[in-house]
Amino acid sequence: MGQKHLVLLTCFWILSCALLLHASSDGLLRINLNKKRLDKEALAAAKLARKESHLRRFGGSRQSLSASSDDIVPLDNYLDTQYFGEIGIGTPPQNFTVIFDTGSSNLWVPSSKCYFSIACYLHHRYKSAKSKTYKKNGETCTITYGSGQIAGFFSEDNVLVGSLVVKNQKFIETTRETSPTFIIGKFDGILGLGFPEISVGGAPPIWQSMKEQKLVAKDVFSFWLNRDPDASAGGELVFGGVDPKHYKGSHTYVPVTRKGYWQFDMGDLLIGGHSTGYCAGGCAAIVDSGTSLLAGPTTIVAQVNHAIGAEGIISTECKEVVREYGEMILELLIAQTSPQKVCTQIGLCVFDGTHYVSNPIESVVEKQKIGSDLFCTACEMAVVWIQNQLRENKTKELILNYANQLCEGLPSPNGESTVDCHQISKMPNLAFTIANKTFTLTPEQYIVKLEQSGQTICISGFMAFDIPPPRGPLWILGDVFMGAYHTVFDFGENRIGFAKSA
Secondary structure, X not given: OHXXXXXXXXXXXXXXXHHHHOOOOOOOXXXXXXXXXXXXXXXXXXXXXXXXXXXXXXXXXXXXXXXXXXXXXXXXXXXOOEEEXXXXXXXXXXXXXXXXXXXXXXXXXXXXXXXXXXXXXXXXOEOHHHOOOOXXXXXXXXXXXXXXXXXXXXXXXXXXXXOEEEEEEXXXXXXXXXXXXXXXXXXXXXXXXXXXXXXXXXXXXXXXHHHHOOOOOOOEEEEEEOOOXXXXXXXXXXXXXXXXXXXXXXXXXXXOOEOOOOEEEEOOEEEOOEEOOOOOOOEEEEEOOOOOOXXXXXXXXXXXXXXXXXXXXXXXXXHHHHHHHHHHHHHHHHOOOOHHHHHHHOOOOOEOOOOEOOOOOOOOOOOOOOOHHHHHHHHHHHHHHHHHHHHOOOOHHHHXXXXXXXXXXXXXXXXXXXXXXXXXXXXXXXXXXXXXXXXXXXXXXXXXXXXXXXXXXXXXXXXXXXXXXXXXXXXXXXXXXXXXXXXXXXXXXXXXXXXXXX
């Protein structure tokens, strides 16, 4: 009789779990979440906070799943710029909506002790007194973003991610949130998935705790981001493996070259199959699920804008350089002068033999930067553009006219450039070179549609982001890229994998 009751109890428990967790036939745990529409104001706020945060910080084979060892966190698509899901902290779990962010490493949520920040009152707050597994830490901390900061103190508690319980996870209870982004955001906090090297307070990332507690069968997590605005599912984050239904073919893997961010080496960006030149010799890149768009060197973004007909600001400095020095740049390149030394020879840059010496340039169109830095940067861009046209055997007149047109296509100060929605089908494919393979983005994939006052406007998925050597040039591959390519973060082998999203 006792065994019979045990069997009945077990069946009831399994049925209850199936009803609560929506287990699917393939054994993967899925929690369906709703999606929000994209609007220009929220996108601008998210872009600003993310770009400034990065500026501050920077100054294969298919893997299978098993039903018992992999955990999936379905992601909601918030404004097509922030993908978030739900976790629980404490016992019993207190639910929070968090951004799963590969560009940071800390977990933080608002604290019930946050009294003087509006953002805290608009979101769920962690109450340590209601958790049986809470452990006091008390160490204070501050994380500074470009548009504000969070401050608080560390605590430890169990964290529920999907059906996995990570014990004694060190996290931040925020008591102050000063950025407007946190006020308008539909998320309560952030769950960082970067490396320990950039974690404030030495707190282990959640995946490291999972590994140490042997909660996952494989030391990987993977992202599938659904870019379909009409789909019910925003995407899925899988811990411990990958879901074969989320990608086509096999993954191409590249090694992590610098821990902290998920950073690797990439090659050239191709526009309609033609080289843009700037990264032909190699550039660094990071994959960042917390960045909405694709961010890269202004030199290349201007070429992209020109190719797709994007409208940005007209850079006076850039056009002046082309007008006054264009012919001289052309003659020096024809004379086989090293492209890296052209701007030095005409006196617009100072070169120390390794790199150009000047103050760090955050953006060639940033209003606060004036004088020699802007002219030096404009000259560097003109050299790349003119060199590319020389390879095409264009005439002097066509080359200088092309460079002048690119000046007009420089991005706006906040990084965005608008395009004609009716011309998307006529725009060229763009391709990133990774591990000597090309990863193509179609216009439908790299153009982002925004809702503004009931109307749809289209913007380029590329924004300007300039990091000087030795850390740069640098690309940030955000959600626009991750939506097109299923991405595997392998912390066991320190590598990143890409495959076409299904």
